[in-house]
Amino acid sequence: xxxxxxxxxxxxxxxxxxxxxxxxxxxxxxxxxxxxxxxxxxxxxxxxxxxxxxxxxxxxxxxxxxxxxxxxxxxxxxxxxxxxxxxxxxxxxxxxxxxxxxxxxxxxxxxxxxxxx
Amino acid sequence: xxxxxxxxxxxxxxxxxxxxxxxxxxxxxxxxxxxxxxxxxxxxxxxxxxxxxxxxxxxxxxxxxxxxxxxxxxxxxxxxxxxxxxxxxxxxxxxxxxxxxxxxxxxxxxxxx
Numbered sequence: 001x002x003x004x005x006x007x008x009x010x011x012x013x014x015x016x017x018x019x020x021x022x023x024x025x026x027x028x029x030x031x032x033x034x035x036x037x038x039x040x041x042x043x044x045x046x047x048x049x050x051x052x053x054x055x056x057x058x059x060x061x062x063x064x065x066x067x068x069x070x071x072x073x074x075x076x077x078x079x080x081x082x083x084x085x086x087x088x089x090x091x092x093x094x095x096x097x098x099x100x101x102x103x104x105x106x107x108x109x110x111x112x113x114x115x116x117x
Numbered sequence: 118x119x120x121x122x123x124x125x126x127x128x129x130x131x132x133x134x135x136x137x138x139x140x141x142x143x144x145x146x147x148x149x150x151x152x153x154x155x156x157x158x159x160x161x162x163x164x165x166x167x168x169x170x171x172x173x174x175x176x177x178x179x180x181x182x183x184x185x186x187x188x189x190x191x192x193x194x195x196x197x198x199x200x201x202x203x204x205x206x207x208x209x210x211x212x213x214x215x216x217x218x219x220x221x222x223x224x225x226x227x228x229x230x
Contacts (some may be wrong), residue, residue: 037166044207044209044221044222044223044224045158045160045166045209045211045221045224046221047211047219047220047221050217050219057217059216059217059218060217061218062118062218095165095166102156102168102171102172102175102177103156103158103168103171103177103211103213104156104158104166104168104211105168105177107165107166107167108165109165110165
């Protein structure tokens with residue numbers, strides 16, 4: 001069974017940093033691109049970042065470019081999102097999602113990040 | 118950037134009715150390889166989103182055939198032929214044609230009348 005389990009969220013002050021993790025199981029992690037997608041409270045979905053299976057291709061939304069870094073460790077089956085210079089508008093539920101040619105076919109349950117003083 | 122405009126914002130239906138959701142793109146979503154990377158997702162209350170439709174009209178594994186995606190270019194539609202209780206939630210269209218700037222529509226909430 002495919003599982004994606006996010007961790008590392010919490011309450012953080014504006015300007016500080018936080019690192020999210022997503023532990024994958026039930027599939028060959030190194031064969032798939034992975035993404036972070038977020039959802040602010042009561043709002044819609046926003047794609048944040050993507051990374052190809054071998055980390056050769058990495059892309060970011062303009063809203064996080066230069067502040068967030070997506071990475072992965074295929075030996076540990078883990079996806080990461082390093083978030084720096086956090087702003088109140090980064091407050092959201094962060095999902096990791098597996099990317100298949102058909103789309104985002106599996107999603108985690110999400111991890112909450114709250115940026116507030 | 119590509120903007121996806123979904124209408125209506127909310128849709129009230131009676132169980133068994135047909136529901137139709139529109140997704141219009143600010144640019145054509147046909148990729149140079151001839152495919153159109155327009156997807157539909159459903160987020161049920163309190164749950165993570167789930168993939169329904171990929172490449173405009175292909176149902177993902179396990180998705181009932183009452184979900185029908187159609188369209189081309191800049192205009193796309195998701196129809197639910199006979200709404201059932203488990204279909205309620207927020208529907209999002211998503212484009213992966215204009216990578217790397219992927220975008221979601223703002224969502225359409227399907228609720229009971």
